[in-house]
Amino acid sequence: MQRRSFLAAAAAGLLPAAGKPKPNIVLILADDLGWSDIGCYGNKDIATPHLDRLATQGARFTQAYAACPVCSPTRASIMTGRYPVRTGVTDWIPGRKPDPKSPITTPLTARQLSLNERTIAECLKPAGYRSASIGKWHLGGEGFLPTDQGFDINIGGSHIGSPPPSGKLGSSYFGPFELPNLKAGPGESLTEKLTDAATSFIAQQKSNPYFVYLSHYTVHIPLQAREEDIDRYRARANGRYNPVYAAMRESMDQSVGRVMEAVEKSGAADNTLLMFFADNGGLRYEGKSPSAVTDNAPLRAGKGHLYEGGIREPLIIRYPGVVKAGTVIDTPVCSVDFLPTFAEMAGQKAADVDGVSLLPLLHGGQLRPRPLFWHYPHYSNQGGAPGSAIREGDWKLIEFHADGRRELFNLAEDPGEHRNLIRSQAKVADRLQAKLNRWRESTNAVMPARNPNADPAWPGFQLSGEEKPTPPQ
Incomplete structure (x- = not known):
């Protein structure tokens, strides 16, 4: 101290x-x-x-x-x-x-x-x-x-x-x-x-x-x-x-x-x-x-x-x-x-x-x-996708590693994370993304790599808990 x-x-x-x-x-x-x-x-x-x-x-x-x-x-x-x-x-x-x-x-x-x-x-x-x-x-x-x-x-x-x-x-x-x-x-x-x-x-x-x-x-x-x-x-x-x-x-x-x-x-x-x-x-x-x-x-x-x-x-x-x-x-x-x-x-x-x-x-x-940060670069047994997240104030941004999509939520207005505001609040998303990037760099976060042997027709793990992407607003 x-x-x-x-x-x-x-x-x-x-x-x-x-x-x-x-x-x-x-x-x-x-x-x-x-x-x-x-x-x-x-x-x-x-x-x-x-x-x-x-x-x-x-x-x-x-x-x-x-x-x-x-x-x-x-x-x-x-x-x-x-x-x-x-x-x-x-x-x-x-x-x-x-x-x-x-x-x-x-x-x-x-x-x-x-x-x-x-x-x-x-x-x-x-x-x-x-x-x-x-x-x-x-x-x-x-x-x-x-x-x-x-x-x-x-x-x-x-x-x-x-x-x-x-x-x-x-x-x-x-x-x-x-x-x-x-x-x-x-x-x-x-x-x-x-x-x-x-x-x-x-x-x-x-x-x-x-x-x-x-x-x-x-x-x-x-x-x-x-x-x-x-x-x-x-x-x-x-x-x-x-x-x-x-x-x-x-x-x-x-x-x-x-x-x-x-x-x-x-x-x-x-x-x-x-x-x-x-x-x-x-x-x-x-x-x-x-x-x-x-x-x-x-x-x-x-x-x-x-x-x-x-x-x-x-x-x-x-x-x-x-x-x-x-x-x-x-x-x-x-x-x-x-x-x-x-x-x-x-x-x-x-x-x-x-x-x-x-x-x-x-x-x-x-x-x-x-801000609070998360980095989970793994597929979970429960259907979760690899990603990173940041919460600052009421705003929360999730970046998914496999497809690069981003989802932005205002948790005060939408605690259930149903409305992806990535388009309508692009400046907020970019500000949070910059902070998330700097944090990952400062912590030497290990990121997933593109798979050269990926199958374009890969169906996913087909687990019961897989979530569909939230449409952008």
Whole structure:
């Protein structure tokens, strides 16, 4: 932190007071949970009482973004405060193989988060924090696990991005299964076991400040829940939603409630920041499956897409004494902002990051206006096309790499991204394009290359979630 920023933060009361214990930090990360999947974001069908209560006790962000529409890159951005393009983790690990006949050849993603990157745990360690990574890691395997990246404890984190195999079955949320430092017997729930580990860790912390990264596999496919829970939702779904997915959302909400209770029982709730977020938008369609998993309406598309449904996330932060209960924050923020926020809370310096501290917003202030960027040069398993995007103010520009088309939206007037204003607002589009180009150059973004072996009749991947181009206006 520069001296001027440090003095300003101290004057505003944003830094830990002398003699006061440093705040604990709990980050709960959901997997593939959509922006409108929970009650306080407008869902009328699924009850999420614990998340809704968390929002009434803290701040609910309406325009919070993941740094990528798929998981591993966003997770890398959370850990480092840097855009995925800088870490090299630009697709889910290990990524989708390029098609030899497609118009462009897409680059490969890094297979792990480099040990040269400075994680949240490594940033907080000099301030005396004890850090636990509990749940999905998906940023590398042996030699690149959480305990290789500054965490004191790793429970359940490995190279895999889906629930582990159970016996002779495939990926499953129910035991028997085994993950690092976590075993489950027949029928035991992965979501519940991870929550057990998190609440136990919180209860054991008596002196040191701590950081808990509870990274759930829920609600990632496969869609699985207990039959009695599915039956309750099936009885009243009437085709409005998937009852299995609804039951999975309930298990996620119950986990949040249990963590809230553990923090309160610890006696340190008044000095603990509790944050809830998701790694990318809700999954609409996976591969060629004709069945939709969730609906991100009013936002467009979902996981794997640079449209709002793929990158806008629920973000709730409770921080007693700092965040006014029931606050709603409309300022656009991004997952790269988490590390700088936690670092400032702990009185540490966040060096070489793209994000900014959110503490001014949490205190009721403002952030300096800035653009947000995305670079996803890959075809996604959900039908998303390679592209880059920039949001500045209410304007958002998406540039698609395969055919060079551009789509421009005014999100204040058209949050569903139905009206492509690329013709009528050409000057706005050109201004944003110039900024996007400069950003890609400054970050050495790897771009797809034209494929000399492309088949002019290539039909595409023919995935269920492929979006049609938005006609220009």
